[in-house]
Amino acid sequence: MRGRFTPKGLTEVSEMQTRGVRGAVDLRSDTVTRPSPEMRRAMMAAEVGDDVYGEDPTVNRLQARAAALFEREAALFVPTGTMANQIAVHLHSRPGQEVVCEARSHLFNLEMGMAAAFSGCQLRPVEAPLGRLSWALVEPALRLQDPYNKARTGLVVLENTHNLAGGVVTPPAACLHLCDELHRRSVPAHLDGARIFNAATALNLPVTQLAAPFDSLMFCLSKGLGAPVGSILLGSAEFIHRARIVRKMLGGGMRQAGVLAAAGLVALEHAPARLAQDHALARCLAEGLAEIAGVTVALDQVATNIVVCDVGRTELDAAAVVAKLAERNILASALDARRIRFVTHCDVNQAQCDEALFAMRAVIERQ
Numbered sequence: 001m002r003g004r005f006t007p008k009g010l011t012e013v014s015e016m017q018t019r020g021v022r023g024a025v026d027l028r029s030d031t032v033t034r035p036s037p038e039m040r041r042a043m044m045a046a047e048v049g050d051d052v053y054g055e056d057p058t059v060n061r062l063q064a065r066a067a068a069l070f071e072r073e074a075a076l077f078v079p080t081g082t083m084a085n086q087i088a089v090h091l092h093s094r095p096g097q098e099v100v101c102e103a104r105s106h107l108f109n110l111e112m113g114m115a116a117a118f119s120g121c122q123l124r125p126v127e128a129p130l131g132r133l134s135w136a137l138v139e140p141a142l143r144l145q146d147p148y149n150k151a152r153t154g155l156v157v158l159e160n161t162h163n164l165a166g167g168v169v170t171p172p173a174a175c176l177h178l179c180d181e182l183h184r185r186s187v188p189a190h191l192d193g194a195r196i197f198n199a200a201t202a203l204n205l206p207v208t209q210l211a212a213p214f215d216s217l218m219f220c221l222s223k224g225l226g227a228p229v230g231s232i233l234l235g236s237a238e239f240i241h242r243a244r245i246v247r248k249m250l251g252g253g254m255r256q257a258g259v260l261a262a263a264g265l266v267a268l269e270h271a272p273a274r275l276a277q278d279h280a281l282a283r284c285l286a287e288g289l290a291e292i293a294g295v296t297v298a299l300d301q302v303a304t305n306i307v308v309c310d311v312g313r314t315e316l317d318a319a320a321v322v323a324k325l326a327e328r329n330i331l332a333s334a335l336d337a338r339r340i341r342f343v344t345h346c347d348v349n350q351a352q353c354d355e356a357l358f359a360m361r362a363v364i365e366r367q
């Protein structure tokens with residue numbers, strides 16, 4: 001019945017809410033969540049119009065709400081975080097320029113080479129300890145002085161929280177210092193804030209404080225906030241006007257998108273307040289994993305909803321561990337030969353994390 005929607009089906013959906021693919025405990029990502037019954041009700045009731053004409057009242061409401069929350073002039077609802085980042089790259093840079101980003105960033109690793117394919121830019125990855133970019137690390141990577149030999153830096157992108165580094169948070173002072181120095185050199189900065197609400201929760205700060213130094217930012221509704229689809233790009237009114245045009249170029253004009261935006265509004269209203277629970281679950285998971293012989297977790301780095309553990313001291317590689325966990329109905333992601341990622345979200349609870357730990361212990365210890 002999953003996926004077949006009837007108003008009566010709402011309770012049924014809610015009972016299924018905490019079980020993912022084939023009843024598994026799904027810790028692969030916070031993108032796997034199902035819309036809550038409240039989201040589904042809002043989606044069903046959503047007032048809609050053609051958003052390419054700017055006439056979808058629910059999309060307009062979501063954009064206005066996001067802009068107000070982040071104290072920005074304007075916001076744009078886009079289908080994915082990838083599209084939001086790529087629109088930002090396209091608008092801030094020119095073909096033949098470089099975009100500086102962190103070596104493990106989503107932009108560099110998981111966006112299909114689109115900075116080159118769509119915007120004619122090359123990415124200059126900078127390795128940062130824990131994925132935290134700083135001015136000290138970025139400055140040597142800038143190319144602003146030698147127009148006859150070097151592709152000029154057009155943009156710097158910072159990811160907060162940093163996904164592949166393990167949900168690591170970059171503190172506001174580092175962001176502010178980096179952006180100030182960039183702005184003094186007329187280089188814009190974009191924030192990949194797919195999980196900026198997780199960062200804000202971990203630091204107990206408003207999202208505005210983390211986002212303020214950046215020229216533009218995006219955040220995802222479809223990750224920790226639990227909405228089924230959508231991200232928001234924010235910036236000046238002029239930037240968002242141009243972003244709207246690029247969104248259309250990319251095929252992101254979604255017409256009656258209010259059915260999706262309605263879920264986004266519910267997510268924005270209620271989800272940030274419950275992210276601390278995801279973080280507490282991740283901490284439990286991390287502490288449990290650290291107790292398993294041969295498994296290493298940098299506990300001091302677990303600050304949000306992502307836990308990365310290293311199984312390099314066991315007999316199994318990460319892919320083998322993940323496959324054996326899947327046989328026990330626990331889903332996680334192998335990041336490379338040694339590292340496994342577990343992500344908590346609104347559709348997993350303490351009992352399921354305990355189940356995951358039990359399975360992990362059984363897989364590693366019995367092998």
Ligand SMILES: Cc1ncc(COP(=O)(O)O)c(C=O)c1O
Binds near residue numbers: 079082192195222
């Ligand atoms: C840090 C970060 N940025 C961007 C994205 C892209 O979002 P989407 O999957 O909606 O394209 C992701 C997705 O996981 C992400 O983790």
